[in-house]
Amino acid sequence: MHLYGTQQIENGHLTIGGVDTVALAKEYGTPLFVYDTALIRQRARGFKETFEKLGVTAQVAYASKAFACVAAYQLAAQENLSLDVVSGGELFTAIKAGFPAERIHFHGNNKSFAELELAFATGIGCIVVDNFYEIALLKEISEEREQKMNILLRVTPGVEAHTHDFITTGQADSKFGFDLNNGQADEAFTQVKDHPYLQLLGLHCHIGSQIFETDGFALAAGKVMAKMGAWKADHGFEATVLNLGGGFGIRYTEEDKPLEPHIYVEEMIKSVQREAKELKLSMPEIWIEPGRSLVGDAGTSLYTVGSQKTVPGIREYIAVDGGMSDNIRPALYDAKYEAAIANKADQVKDATYTVAGKLCESGDKLLIDAALQQAEAGDILAMFCTGAYGYSMASNYNRVPRPAVVFVESGEHQLAIQRESYEDLVVNDLPLTLKKGE
Numbered sequence: 001m002h003l004y005g006t007q008q009i010e011n012g013h014l015t016i017g018g019v020d021t022v023a024l025a026k027e028y029g030t031p032l033f034v035y036d037t038a039l040i041r042q043r044a045r046g047f048k049e050t051f052e053k054l055g056v057t058a059q060v061a062y063a064s065k066a067f068a069c070v071a072a073y074q075l076a077a078q079e080n081l082s083l084d085v086v087s088g089g090e091l092f093t094a095i096k097a098g099f100p101a102e103r104i105h106f107h108g109n110n111k112s113f114a115e116l117e118l119a120f121a122t123g124i125g126c127i128v129v130d131n132f133y134e135i136a137l138l139k140e141i142s143e144e145r146e147q148k149m150n151i152l153l154r155v156t157p158g159v160e161a162h163t164h165d166f167i168t169t170g171q172a173d174s175k176f177g178f179d180l181n182n183g184q185a186d187e188a189f190t191q192v193k194d195h196p197y198l199q200l201l202g203l204h205c206h207i208g209s210q211i212f213e214t215d216g217f218a219l220a221a222g223k224v225m226a227k228m229g230a231w232k233a234d235h236g237f238e239a240t241v242l243n244l245g246g247g248f249g250i251r252y253t254e255e256d257k258p259l260e261p262h263i264y265v266e267e268m269i270k271s272v273q274r275e276a277k278e279l280k281l282s283m284p285e286i287w288i289e290p291g292r293s294l295v296g297d298a299g300t301s302l303y304t305v306g307s308q309k310t311v312p313g314i315r316e317y318i319a320v321d322g323g324m325s326d327n328i329r330p331a332l333y334d335a336k337y338e339a340a341i342a343n344k345a346d347q348v349k350d351a352t353y354t355v356a357g358k359l360c361e362s363g364d365k366l367l368i369d370a371a372l373q374q375a376e377a378g379d380i381l382a383m384f385c386t387g388a389y390g391y392s393m394a395s396n397y398n399r400v401p402r403p404a405v406v407f408v409e410s411g412e413h414q415l416a417i418q419r420e421s422y423e424d425l426v427v428n429d430l431p432l433t434l435k436k437g438e
């Protein structure tokens with residue numbers, strides 16, 4: 001059984017951060033997300049310290065759509081990370097958390113006027129500009145407020161990285177960014193380069209997710225830096241920032257073979273240095289945006305096993321007290337995970353179960369034909385590597401309250417997000433006031 005971070009098996013129970021998960025399930029209830037914050041710190045340092053060691057000025061921005069809450073933002077601040085937000089709601093949460101505004105970067109393909117106003121009002125460090133409509137809004141807001149704002153232009157370099165390979169044409173059909181190859185990026189540059197309040201720092205690209213190779217990043221860096229070279233030659237503009245996005249892969253199952261953070265960073269630096277030398281550009285700051293790779297394998301979901309159903313000759317189901325409402329990835333993307341019975345973690349996995357959720361959808365299955373210990377009602381099922389795009393995509397489908405989230409480290413545990421109550425579910429509901437028709 002693969003254990004992540006500080007996970008151990010003690011007295012037959014799975015522990016995380018020195019805390020018994022069965023006891024956590026009892027104290028906080030299930031479904032429960034448990035985050036190994038030491039592992040998050042280790043990953044953050046793996047990225048940051050590699051830049052420092054190699055003397056490259058950098059920002060490592062936590063792409064917080066993977067898992068956003070006040071305590072997560074405070075943890076990112078403790079680790080001196082920067083922060084990517086993609087909505088007014090994430091930005092508001094970050095400010096509430098006391099995250100340093102100058103290290104917040106704002107992404108999104110349809111930022112509203114109100115969201116951009118909030119970005120100016122809170123004085124964030126950078127807006128990653130996605131489209132021409134946004135340029136017009138930014139000009140209007142910055143001129144009205146007479147306030148400067150750092151910007152990057154998001155471009156699509158025509159490199160789309162997948163888990164084990166990349167394609168070099170596929171990305172043109174993307175809802176994000178200015179196309180680097182058809183003149184859109186040049187037009188965007190022309191529109192912002194001499195603006196009195198919009199301070200263009202450089203370019204951004206994000207080529208995919210769950211990437212296990214470094215070639216895609218190198219290729220994208222080459223294409224984006226070629227454009228930087230052209231803008232320097234043609235307009236005397238020297239970009240100071242190259243943002244290469246996120247997408248660093250993690251291990252969900254034994255088929256996934258991720259690289260250590262330092263490998264991604266070292267290879268990126270090498271290719272940027274090589275391109276800078278070739279193009280006679282000064283070395284830009286490198287910004288990266290890991291999301292999944294900071295929090296993904298640090299998160300474990302705990303559920304209580306309830307009903308069981310045998311479909312003779314086909315499969316055995318066990319059902320748990322959560323499902324697609326707290327982890328939609330299996331239903332949405334066929335995402336694969338591994339799991340164990342937390343209170344029988346030292347026993348062999350000699351059973352095969354399909355783990356169903358409790359939501360009213362046939363597709364609400366968390367695991368298909370998974371190897372597990374023999375299960376019975378009341379057991380605690382631990383599903384691994386659910387820290388990214390789990391809670392952050394949670395819903396109240398079927399009016400199921402969203403789970404609680406607990407952080408554990410060095411034998412201590414704390415609630416990071418309370419479990420929703422039934423009262424929370426109706427807090428925004430209003431009574432019917434329309435009169436019944438005659």
Ligand SMILES: *Cc1c(COP(=O)(O)O)cnc(C)c1O
Binds near residue numbers: 206246289290293
């Ligand atoms: C989602 C996203 C990321 C993070 O992706 P991960 O796969 O979670 O690392 C980074 N940058 C941008 C622009 C994104 O949209």
